[in-house]
Amino acid sequence: MTLRHAVLAALLDGDMSGYQLAKTFDVSVSNYWHALPQQLYGELTKLEKEGLITGRVVIQQGRPNKRLFSLADPGTETLTQFITEPSRPSFIRDDLLVKVRACEVGGHAELIEQLEERAVQARAKITLFDKLLRELRGGTDEETYLASNSRIGPYLTGLRGRAFETETLLWCEQSARVLRLRIGSKPANG
Amino acid sequence: MTLRHAVLAALLDGDMSGYQLAKTFDVSVSNYWHALPQQLYGELTKLEKEGLITGRVVIQQGRPNKRLFSLADPGTETLTQFITEPSRPSFIRDDLLVKVRACEVGGHAELIEQLEERAVQARAKITLFDKLLRELRGGTDEETYLASNSRIGPYLTGLRGRAFETETLLWCEQSARVLRLRIGSKPANG
DNA sequence: CTCTCCATGTAAATGGTTACATGATTCA
DNA sequence: TGAATCATGTAACCATTTACATGGAGAG
Numbered sequence: 001m002t003l004r005h006a007v008l009a010a011l012l013d014g015d016m017s018g019y020q021l022a023k024t025f026d027v028s029v030s031n032y033w034h035a036l037p038q039q040l041y042g043e044l045t046k047l048e049k050e051g052l053i054t055g056r057v058v059i060q061q062g063r064p065n066k067r068l069f070s071l072a073d074p075g076t077e078t079l080t081q082f083i084t085e086p087s088r089p090s091f092i093r094d095d096l097l098v099k100v101r102a103c104e105v106g107g108h109a110e111l112i113e114q115l116e117e118r119a120v121q122a123r124a125k126i127t128l129f130d131k132l133l134r135e136l137r138g139g140t141d142e143e144t145y146l147a148s149n150s151r152i153g154p155y156l157t158g159l160r161g162r163a164f165e166t167e168t169l170l171w172c173e174q175s176a177r178v179l180r181l182r183i184g185s186k187p188a189n190g
Numbered sequence: 191m192t193l194r195h196a197v198l199a200a201l202l203d204g205d206m207s208g209y210q211l212a213k214t215f216d217v218s219v220s221n222y223w224h225a226l227p228q229q230l231y232g233e234l235t236k237l238e239k240e241g242l243i244t245g246r247v248v249i250q251q252g253r254p255n256k257r258l259f260s261l262a263d264p265g266t267e268t269l270t271q272f273i274t275e276p277s278r279p280s281f282i283r284d285d286l287l288v289k290v291r292a293c294e295v296g297g298h299a300e301l302i303e304q305l306e307e308r309a310v311q312a313r314a315k316i317t318l319f320d321k322l323l324r325e326l327r328g329g330t331d332e333e334t335y336l337a338s339n340s341r342i343g344p345y346l347t348g349l350r351g352r353a354f355e356t357e358t359l360l361w362c363e364q365s366a367r368v369l370r371l372r373i374g375s376k377p378a379n380g
Numbered sequence: 381c382t383c384t385c386c387a388t389g390t391a392a393a394t395g396g397t398t399a400c401a402t403g404a405t406t407c408a
Numbered sequence: 409t410g411a412a413t414c415a416t417g418t419a420a421c422c423a424t425t426t427a428c429a430t431g432g433a434g435a436g
Contacts, residue, residue, distance in 0.1 A: 001394075001395070002283070002288060003395080003396090005285075005288050005292070006288050008292070009288050009291045009292040012295070017414095017415075017416095018415080018416070018417090019413095019414065019415050029291075030281070031287070032282055032283070032284045032287030032291070033282075033283055033284075033287075033288060034281040034282075034283065036397070036398090037415095037416085037417090038397085038398095038417075038418085039395085039396065039397085041415095041416065041417060042418095045417095060414090060415095062404090062406080063404075063405065063406090063414050063415075064403075064404060064405085064414060064415045065415080065416095066415060066416085067415090067416085076295050079292045080295045080296045080297050082288075082292075083289045083293070083295070083296070083297035083300060083301050084297050084300045086304070087285040087286045087289065087304050087307075087308070090282065090283065090284035090285065091220070091282075091283060091284075092222055092224075092280065093192070093223055093224070093280065093281060094222045094223075094280035094281075095277040095278055095280065096277045097221070097222030097223075097280075097347050098192060098195050098196050098199050098222055098223060099272065099277065100343055100347055101199045101202075101219075101222070101344060102195070102199040102269045102273065102343060103273070103342065103343045103346075104202060104341065104342075104343055105202070105266050105270045105273070106270045106273070107273035110273060110274045111273050114276070114277050121279075146368045147368075147371060149372070152294075152368060152369075152372075153291040153292060153293045153294055154291060156290050156293075156361075156368065157287050157291045159361065160287060160357070160361045163357045163360075163361065164354070164357065167350070167357055168280075170353075171346075171349065171350045171353065174346070174349070178336045178337075178346065179342075182339075191422075193423080207387075207388095208388070209386065209388075212387095225424085226424075226425070226426090227387095227388085227389090228388095228389075228390085228426095229423085231387095231388065231389060232389085232390095250386090250387095252432090253385085253386050253432080254386055254387045254431080254432065255388095256386085256387060256388085257387090257388085381436100382435100382436090383434105383435085383436085384433105384434090384436105385432105385433085385434085385435100386432085386433080386434105387430100387431090388429100388431100389428105389429080389430085390427105390428080390429080391429105392428100393427095394423100394424080394425070394426090395422105395423080395424070395425085396421100396422085396424085397420105397421080397422075398419100398422090399418105399420080399421095400417105400420100401416100401418080401419105403414100403415090404413105404415090405413080406411100406413080406414100407410105407413100408409100408410090408411085
């Protein structure tokens with residue numbers, strides 16, 4: 001199980017509620033881990049029971065109360081130990097790649113549409129990552145930032161995320177182009 | 191469930207046993223889907239019962255008999271329909287990225303080792319992908335190959351796999367370099 | 381005689397997804 | 409009045425991992 005580690009790592013950014021976590025997972029964490037809100041709520045409850053995080057209720061006006069969680073010392077220790085343990089191989093799961101792999105059976109037009117849709121999503125994600133990286137850097141350039149002693153973890157994973165999405169974009173465009181030649185159809189989005 | 195689709199797609203390469211599938215998943219399929227042998231055996235049995243693939247026992251000398259499976263027409267239809275359905279977002283799960291994200295809690299030395307280990311694996315995978323792509327291309331160059339009417343699916347996914355591993359390699363090297371500056375330790379592998 | 385490769389599985393436990401459920405507030 | 413956002417969960421189901429299990433052949 002590593003969802004717990006991903007959650008603990010996310011809390012290094014500061015206190016968060018389950019709802020906030022679920023929202024920001026997409027920008028900051030979903031690049032290397034993915035989870036649904038239900039899972040996060042469950043995991044947060046477990047982590048609190050085990051004392052790895054501490055939660056407190058924040059009463060709000062004009063909106064429902066929320067439970068804010070912060071990393072406790074045992075949580076930090078769990079993370080440190082996790083870093084020490086051997087890593088297991090990463091893995092990807094991607095419908096689209098399975099589909100491209102099997103494209104010889106037909107459905108080219110639909111597949112091209114999906115590739116173009118994914119390309120749009122990738123562009124949006126690249127923009128988000130660029131924004132994230134710019135904000136982290138502040139005024140300084142990348143080299144100086146990475147040599148300084150601040151928060152390099154989020155920056156490095158942000159770089160990986162941007163690189164991943166960039167490659168996805170290029171690949172989607174290339175694959176769509178190649179498939180289009182096969183059916184002589186026109187691009188759906190220009 | 192998309193393991194079944196990944197298995198069906200893999201069988202487009204030709205008849206295979208569970209054991210062969212488990213072996214080749216690493217080179218050809220694990221780039222976009224990952225499964226353990228137990229899962230493959232189970233899935234193959236199910237797919238045969240449902241008539242999507244057909245199995246036959248091949249008696250061998252000097253080694254155990256094996257069950258060879260081939261794609262049946264309903265299996266091909268299932269794949270075509272799968273291509274038509276909307277794709278769900280891809281996702282990555284990577285221990286190492288979680289660890290780098292959380293690196294501020296300590297364990298830099300161990301983390302650097304793991305990054306270097308991953309870099310070695312990435313290099314090996316790039317070599318494998320290059321070999322795969324070269325074999326698929328045969329004599330022709332890439333552009334000609336992709337414009338011709340043969341098996342573009344495996345080629346395109348191979349390209350994605352190589353790009354992914356290349357980015358992984360660069361990222362591991364960069365991250366290890368950045369972390370090394372923090373602790374002033376020497377590289378473990380040169 | 382030991383190790384690795386071939387070849388196939390079952391069973392139990394954990395992890396993840398889908399469907400369902402609630403209820404207040406703000407904006408159009 | 410309807411939709412979106414905030415905020416939190418439960419229950420049932422399906423998928424995946426871990427542990428266990430077997431057994432012959434060839435290489436060293």
